[in-house]
Amino acid sequence: MFAILGDIEFTVAGGISGMEWRSSADWAEHARIRGKPLLEWVGEGLDEYNLTIELHPLLGDPQVRLHALRQAKSSHQPLALVMGSGEYLGPYVVTDLSQATRRATANGHTQAATLQVSLREYTGAFTRKVNRPGVIDPSSSSTAQQKDGSPSLISRLTPSPSTTQQVLGHAKTATNVLKAGQNVYDAVKSGNPSMILGQVPQLLGVTARAIEPLQGFKAFAGLLEDGADLSRLGDDVLGNVLGARGSLNPVDLGNIVDRFTASHESLTQAMGKLDSAGPRLAGLAAQVLTRRA
Structure with a gap:
């Protein structure tokens, strides 16, 4: 997860492609006779974050994701902004949403678009909501899960996966994503430049999905x-x-064939390197099965 605003998660695999931070200070300017004006510090300005999010069906339902952000803006309530690292940035409000649609269906549903989200720091009274493990989240009381008798809770009695199991899990996820990505690339490569250019959001989506499991694989492997x-x-x-x-960023009709070829080659190299680790990962799996890891 890259960041979370209230209950809205932003992930690289989900299309977030940029985050810009802006901080300012307020200075009053006083005119002086026969001299340059004098600046006097008044106070700190409000911090602002601008997020860039790619919308595409492969990255999550565009309508659902846009609706969640519209609700956050129209609720006029501050929401906790937390980075994926766990750093709490404070409460923020959604002040602006803008969408540039690049492709839509015949009935107006968004297929590919770039969404800009502006967040502004809130300095009023605010109580941060913290979900505690082992406790049912009240906001989930009306979900289908609870109606089925399966409340959304994290049991303190559930054993956590070992480091080795985490490594294997991330490796499996990354392998599956890369294989699916190769299939998409293979299907696209036979098209003309215009068709390939139109598939760039999809190609960016399949590569984005591999980033988080690979980051997890690298991190947990380093703990072994x-x-x-x-x-x-x-x-x-x-x-x-x-x-x-x-x-694949940036691309246009003139360079898309060369850029696509280079992108395809990089993905093939990634898959080959991960495949080469098969015997090593099989050894780790054997340790888990024999309860040695």
């Missing part, structure tokens, strides 16, 4: 006593995936 090689592997594969994304 003998996981330095896997951590380096995760870093290399992640570099290839980021290279595949970078090759």
Whole structure:
């Protein structure tokens, strides 16, 4: 997760592609006779964040995601802004939403668009809501899960996965995502430049989905006593995936074929490197099965 605003999650795999921070200070200017004006500090200005989010069905339902942000704006309530690292930035309000639609269906549903979200710091009274493990979240009382008798709670008795299991889980997820990505690339490569250009949001989506599991793979592998090689592997594969994304931004009709070829090659290299770790990961899986990890 990249960040969360209230209950709205922003993830790289979900299309967030940029975050801009702006901070200011207020200074009063006083005119002086026969001299330059004098500045006097009045106070600090409000911090602002501007998020850029790509909307596409492969990155999540565009209508649902847009509706959530519209609700956050129209509620006129401050929401806690927390980074994925756990850093609490404070309460913020949604002050502006703008959408640039690039593709839509015949009945007006968004297929591809870029969304700009402006957040502004709120300095009034605010109580941050914190969900505690082991306690049912009251906001989930009307969900289908609870109606089925499965309340949304985190049990303190549920054992946490071991570090080795985390490594294997992230590796499996990343492998599945990359294989799906290869299929998309293979389907697109036979098209003409105009068609390939139109599929760029989809291609960015499939590569974005691989970033989070690869970051998790790299991080947990680094915690293993003998996981330095896997951590380096995760870093290399992640570099290839980021290279595949970078090759597609920016693109136009004149360079799309060359950029697509470079992106496809980077993704193929990522898949090859991850495949090469098969025997190593199988050894870790054996340790888990024999309860040694």
